[in-house]
Amino acid sequence: MLTLACNRLRIVFTFAASRKKGQCYVYAQCTHRTLTFSTIFRELRINSIRLQCWKCGCEIQASSLICSHCNTLQKPDKRSNYFHVLGIKEGFQVEDRELRTKYRKLQNILHPDRFSAKNADELEISEQYSALVNMAYSVLLEPLARGLYMLHLQGINLEENTTETDPQFLAEIMETNEELAMAQNPDDVRRLENANKSMMNKLTRDVANAFSAGNSDAAKQGLIKMKYYSSIGTRIKELKQKTGIE
Template identity: 40%
Template sequence: MLALNSWRISRSSRALLKLRTGRQAVSKAVTCSGHCMSTSFTMKDTWQGSMDFTTRGRDRLHSYNSLPVKSHRSYCIGQAKLSCWSCKQPLEETPAFFCLSCNMVQPPEAETSYFQIMDCDYTFTLDTHKLQRRYLQLQRSLHPDNFSQKSAKEQEYSESQSALVNKAYKTLLKPLSRGLYMLELQGMRIEEGTDSGADSEFLMELMEINEALDEAQSPEQAERIGRDMKEKLAELTEEIDAALLKGELQGAKALLAQMKYYANIEEKVKEKLSGFM
């Protein structure tokens, strides 16, 4: 009987030790997972900078951040940081345009989001004034003319960084290209010249608008169509923003497809008006 009790006590001790070890393993896994997530270049990374947001802004940002990103890179603290190509010191900023130690211009970082490059909130209704300020700031420091007397490598990096900033700025400036880029980050793409997803009634409406524009005999008639397009685009902007906030990517994709058509007509209105001059 004493031996049996000793065996039961020993067995209980081993089970308790195993349980504690399991809990510690789970705790470490959760800690590592949280650590990795906090340092991943996803939508919820440092793209928002150090701005303070209102409660509504934080809720909006949280909604966008909850969407999974198809194109991103993540790493744990144990993974090596990027280093300066010149002085070999670790680069403290992401993205790093210059080394803080030697002030050398750095090459573009792979898979860096345009939102991160332009230090903009990851939102469809981003602040375009802030975007423009950031663009001017970066181009003043990265423009190739500033490196004409520098080494060939610095000239090369300044040209590639400047070109990347230009592309990021142009992509994020307009709602249509911005929305398409946001879908691209989610692994979704709207193919050019495909009408398969368009409603027949919608296509008929577009045909009538185009015909009215072709038949416009005065700048006033063309401007009236242009105002209608601006109103439709404004409405679609709100609907796309709402769809993205809810994570309804297919709905946002369909709305962006409509936006492409209306944006094309808006460009035709500008061409028509230039013809009256």
């Protein structure tokens, strides 16, 4: 048996050494939530890391943006993932409002204008940090990009040319693409747009459930399907712009 701490609930749980996943028993009993080793270790590690300020050498927490001793902006920690960069709980279900609030707050702190009167090093760090925050925000805001990023954190990378092989699904996609090519008027385009949004919402819920259950394979299958509907969404947007449909 192995023993590990659940960092979110602050409890200790045990599981068979032969199992690949450590299941927090409280989550398992109450919400069926499974924590993978990588998630647990990453959170334990990030929360316990203490660093030194690059300027004054004082000890600071990894999550500190500004050194409390010398008031200097810290360099982004290379080991942090996008969730840590924005200071939000790691998981597929993200509150858009919380994400936006954290993003704006960080960009306000990191705005290069605040550092232009300081030394060149700090100005450069603020620009690099700001670019990182922008990237983290754009990835975590979109469910498809967020899901792919979460798989990437688990060591699963979807190749560009990963395709769905279910013939029924492919037939539906082909049919939708044909309907889009034939769309004659704004009502047709809006109907296709609404149908596409519904599919994206349904798949987003499926992927959220898969991640909550610790089922990476089901999440991956859902994300592959989402890529097709995302492409259709892009085509609809382009068509609307081209034809001036509001």
